[in-house]
Amino acid sequence: MAVKERQRLDKLLASMGFGTRKEIKKLIKEKKVQVNGELARDPGLHVLPGRDYIEVNGEPIEYRQYIYLMLNKPRGVLSATDDRFAKVVVDLLPPRYRAYHPFPVGRLDKDAEGLLLLTNDGKLAHQLLSPRKHVPKTYYAVVCGMVTETDVESFHQGVILHDGYRTMPGELKILRPGPESEVELTIYEGKYHQVKRMFAAVGKKITYLKRIAMGPLVLDKLLKPGEYRELTAEEISRLRKLNPPG
Template sequence: MMELERLLRSQGFGSRAECRALVCAQRVRVRGQLCDEPLAQFEPDGLTFAVDGESWTYRKFVYVALNKPAGYECSHRPQHHPSVYSLLPQALLRRGVQAVGRLDADTTGLLLMTDDGQFVHACTSPRKLVAKVYEVGTRHPVDDAQVAVLLNGVCLHDEPTAVAAAACERLDDRRLLLTVTLGKYHLVKRMLAAAGNRVESLHRLAIGGLALPPGLSPGHWMWLEADQLGLRQDFRR
């Protein structure tokens, strides 16, 4: 059981004093019923509540899928573009939600965000070899030789060994479906450059067993459950 003010604090609605004030101001409903007692006890798992009319469900950890649009930086202190964090509600930001890895400002597609530090580590650890799938638009036509080079491995100036794509499929003359398992800086762009081409557009379609949810528009986000699409199994194995 958990006191309501503590429960609200855990979900990102401010300090205990701020959450107590929300409850006392009759701005909180629990399971559809007004509750103005900050110390009222509730079982948190699966609890639904509303603050100022907006519905929430208690979550021990937050897992979010964001369809990142172009022109946003994956930083809390962006330098040249707006932050992707500006696309999230304040309650999630107060919880310390962070991006799982980064996408360049001009790269679009699936971005996972969470406040589960263990999950972040599991996703980004080089030892886990979590697959990331991209649709790559290229400046020059792609031929079979370039696909073979990407699959066999290219030499990057700051890597001790050749870096190979886990999978590479030509979609048309200037589009590739490319899978990598490393999280290196500008990796896909550098690999294409080493293969004699150049990335014109980059869109992430999937991470591990999790694909970009259909119908999720650029700039929008949605909740993910821990076991959705094998999330735990893919990233914590």
């Protein structure tokens, strides 16, 4: 994506994860950087991202203002950008992605896993998280206790949590009933620990929780916990159509 503002070559390459500005200067000195087919000699050369053709070590670089990553968040990792004591989701990314300063759109509990969108597109993130948008989020859960049709109806009506709050109606599907029931639940809001609190309100406890969808975005089954991939152009388009400007 082209931008209007010119930037210093060393600053641009550093922001894209090619190293520190000192390391970029070394690359330029070693004649490993070209701009528009000519060797770059000045780290302070001003370039127009997305317009000027830049190569590093013979490989063309693609400037992007925004990145969009689908992560299968593993258990034990915080949905945050930094933490003094615990591992966070951005720690799972290589420097070339961390350089864009992505952040998680919403959060998953530390002991939950599944779909998490990471991006630096603040406008899209705000739209997806806006309470007024009611973006659906679907979870697969293993529940200690027999989940019944009575629970399905309770969730459909909206569950009254222990603090007195009544949730929006949710869509509960029983996949396998039993002493340990397997279910799918779709909710349209994102209260703190909401899924766990909804089941606690009907006397049951979640032992495993995995988010499998958010709006039109469905977790890629090929992604193992801790793995990620960039969203396709079609997936990005569907997210934007879900939240048109205005």
